[in-house]
Amino acid sequence: MDASSPILLFDSGVGGLTVLAELRALLPQAPIIYAADMAGLPYGAKSEAEIAARVAGLLGRMAERYQPRLICIACNTASTIALGMVRDVLETPIVGTVPAIKPAAAMTQTGVFGLLGTEATIRQKYVDDLEREFAGGKKLLRYGANDLVTLAEAKLRGEKVDVHAVAEAARGLVLQARGNEIDTVVLACTHFPLLERELGEAFGPGVRFVHGAHGIARRVAQLVEGQPMTRTVPDRAVTTGSLENFEKVRGPLSQIGLDRLEVL
Structure with missing residues (x-):
């Protein structure tokens, strides 16, 4: 396990920051990539087939690009629909979000x-x-x-x-x-x-x-317990939407330690 391998948190937008805040408290040293599918927001009105295909496709691309040690789907809609499919196609450990x-x-x-x-x-x-x-x-x-x-x-x-x-x-x-x-x-x-x-x-x-934010963060922490972790580059937030729109939430992202904003 590469010590700089990140934990990837994925959500349709910025709701997953509630999970990231809890994860920071448990694993302050963990390298993080936060991924927001702003171009696909909102998920709630989409069909199951649309959501499953989109989530599986995006997480497949990001798993290949970023080589995360674990992926957390910090989105109830994506988890309840696509979690099984994603686990079937990716070897990366996946933590989903379950309604409490x-x-x-x-x-x-x-x-x-x-x-x-x-x-x-x-x-x-x-x-x-x-x-x-x-x-x-x-x-x-x-x-x-x-x-x-x-x-x-x-x-x-x-x-x-x-x-x-x-x-x-x-x-x-x-x-x-x-x-x-x-x-x-x-x-x-x-x-x-x-x-x-x-x-x-x-x-x-x-x-x-x-x-369930605290419970999700606790489960992530359990799965990576004992793994070496070193932050060699600043934590980042990536988006499928335009960087201009993503810049509108730069303040809250920076407050939680996501200082680099990028387009996926």
Whole structure:
């Protein structure tokens, strides 16, 4: 294992920075490449076939180019759809992102909890299986809130995000039968924790939020434990979109140690 071999974090946009922040706390010495498929954003409204082909193709190219020691798909939509396919075609260890249904089911006091994700995520059999395994006797309500992705990206660019816009994007969750009993909400998109403050205002003080960023980072740390790590070049962020658009999030990227921005 080359000590300078990076960990590659992949997301459709900048939501995966919530995972990277947790990973930095556990592995500050790890060389990192953060890959954002800005040209493909948003994933939530795409078909399963489109997402699977795009993610597998991009990760195949990046695995060949960057020779990462591990790839983390820091995106619920990409993971629930393409994780199996990517693992089949790449020899690189892959860590996916799983909606935090298990801890949320254990936390709920009312027995009713919610899941906010993209439309593509909430309809996946993967989510059905998690619900069946961990939420027996509980009621899980799901809602596809694609607009929250756009709002989270805007917030990271430094734009003002109106809490009423966030509430409107998520209100379909509580409008369902028994929605007024929700006391715990799974944020099943890595973008959504960027809006946790606004979501807290929208849902009120009686609702707790759960997401998997820390658990994902912990799993990555376990898999690379004991491996030599040396940062020989600055960590970088790469994008499939234009560098001009990527520059709009240079501030947040630099704050988390991604000082080089490149086009894939």
